[in-house]
Amino acid sequence: MDVEPKMGCAFEVRAETEAEVMRIAGEHGKIVHKMTSMPPDMAAKVKSAIKTVTVNV
């Protein structure tokens, strides 16, 4: 998942749910990019970058 190509950031996240992906992406923005909150256009980019991977166990 490449959510911030302009910043040259190759951040990837794997999580069980979309909510978890958004939470981790928000934390990443806060820590790495000093963003206090995720702008709506960024949230839309993150959501559109989410891929569902099926795992057979």
Ligand SMILES: [Zn+2]
């Ligand atoms: Zn980043």
